[in-house]
Amino acid sequence: MLTTLEIGEDYPELRDSVRRICARFPGAYWRKLEDTQSYPTEFVTELTEAGFLGALIPEEYGGSGLPLRAAAVILEEINASGCVASQGHAQMYIMGTLLRHGSEEQKRRYLPDIAAGRLRLQAFGVTEPSTGSDTTKLKTRAVRNGDHYLVSGQKVWTSRAMHSDMMLLLARTTPADQVTKRTDGLSVFLVDLREHRGKGLEIRPIEAMINHNTTEIFFDNLPVPAENLIGAEGSGFRYILDGLNAERILVATEAIGDGRWFIAKSTQYAKDRVVFGRPIGANQGVQFPIARAWAELEAADMVCRRAAALFDAGQECGADANIAKLLASEAAWKAGEAAMQTHGGFAYAREYEIERKWRETRLYQIAPISTNLVLAYVGQHVLGMPRSY
Numbered sequence: 001m002l003t004t005l006e007i008g009e010d011y012p013e014l015r016d017s018v019r020r021i022c023a024r025f026p027g028a029y030w031r032k033l034e035d036t037q038s039y040p041t042e043f044v045t046e047l048t049e050a051g052f053l054g055a056l057i058p059e060e061y062g063g064s065g066l067p068l069r070a071a072a073v074i075l076e077e078i079n080a081s082g083c084v085a086s087q088g089h090a091q092m093y094i095m096g097t098l099l100r101h102g103s104e105e106q107k108r109r110y111l112p113d114i115a116a117g118r119l120r121l122q123a124f125g126v127t128e129p130s131t132g133s134d135t136t137k138l139k140t141r142a143v144r145n146g147d148h149y150l151v152s153g154q155k156v157w158t159s160r161a162m163h164s165d166m167m168l169l170l171a172r173t174t175p176a177d178q179v180t181k182r183t184d185g186l187s188v189f190l191v192d193l194r195e196h197r198g199k200g201l202e203i204r205p206i207e208a209m210i211n212h213n214t215t216e217i218f219f220d221n222l223p224v225p226a227e228n229l230i231g232a233e234g235s236g237f238r239y240i241l242d243g244l245n246a247e248r249i250l251v252a253t254e255a256i257g258d259g260r261w262f263i264a265k266s267t268q269y270a271k272d273r274v275v276f277g278r279p280i281g282a283n284q285g286v287q288f289p290i291a292r293a294w295a296e297l298e299a300a301d302m303v304c305r306r307a308a309a310l311f312d313a314g315q316e317c318g319a320d321a322n323i324a325k326l327l328a329s330e331a332a333w334k335a336g337e338a339a340m341q342t343h344g345g346f347a348y349a350r351e352y353e354i355e356r357k358w359r360e361t362r363l364y365q366i367a368p369i370s371t372n373l374v375l376a377y378v379g380q381h382v383l384g385m386p387r388s389y
């Protein structure tokens, strides 16, 4: 099947509406949130009311039913405007597991509220302190007990858990030594965070390099109703994998947004800042890193578009989604480095916002999956080389 890939400003009206909202949330807003490690409630509310965060929820469940590329464009514009896309990203994609694998009753119960912003499903608990990227070894257990599961264990880096009504949780329901494949025996649950704080559920904020509202979570025999199991018990790992390509594409396009912001700031500053009697941008030592970062960003953007086009056409896109994430995260970082160097000492002044974005964009090489793990995917699944783990 042929897929179409638009070059240039696709979804111009969508981009324009996002930019108009973002213009009301300047750097001072984000700096203040960082000072208090707070959640951008007003920003998220505006995006939700404009219908952007329900972009991927089908119309029959109250969303806008847009293609993945449109959702990616929304996130790109948020970051390209100097704002932060992570909360929007979470509200957009975490519900994907529910949408694809939930029962009709679960979908009718939760999706309209998520689309309308009445319910925040922005927390996703996969990573654990002792198992890291080796997800199938995770230790959090969910044991069936009548009409409930009892969950015990620990998650780390669960972002937004303090600000989310529900979380999507991956836990082991059958011990690893009782399954034939290590990917079996894991299950996905919707956990209501509102009901159980202090009663089998403890959430502790992690002080981090960026304001990501990230936490560690402790479960101690937390009762989760069996009706909150998504899909079949034991198939959870496959359900999570199913959603990863979409997430990679969204994250990659977000990184492109950061890169565009860095390049715009750098070129402007390089034209305006006069030292030794001429704009610093007239020096090739200043100009070329910005030009190179732009070239690499453009190349990464094309792969992001190709991955999204394949995804939206229902075609296999695992390789493209992973490569898009790899290239976009690195291109954004190079653009960030160019911006730091171009701004000289002023890059360190918080009011210029460069240092904040630089810290934020570094994350894309580590989360939701680190660069090495993407390279391992390409090496093994695309190029057929032996497995390293």
Ligand SMILES: Cc1cc2nc3c(=O)[nH]c(=O)nc-3n(C[C@H](O)[C@H](O)[C@H](O)COP(=O)(O)OP(=O)(O)OC[C@H]3O[C@@H](n4cnc5c(N)ncnc54)[C@H](O)[C@@H]3O)c2cc1C
Residues within 6 Å of the ligand: 123, 124, 125, 126, 127, 131, 132, 133, 134, 156, 157, 158, 159, 160, 208, 212, 214, 363, 366, 367, 368, 369, 370, 371, 372, 373, 376, 388, 389
């Ligand atoms: C700010 C922030 C927010 C996050 N939000 C969430 C969230 O909401 N939900 C969630 O579940 N997780 C979240 N994470 C966790 C994130 O997904 C993980 O940090 C990431 O997947 C890497 O896992 P790890 O930190 O355990 O690193 P490790 O798995 O310990 O890896 C450490 C390093 O070793 C490398 N490495 C490991 N194994 C291999 C190998 N076989 N070959 C080559 N290199 C290897 C990795 O690439 C990495 O560079 C977040 C993390 C951060 C920092």
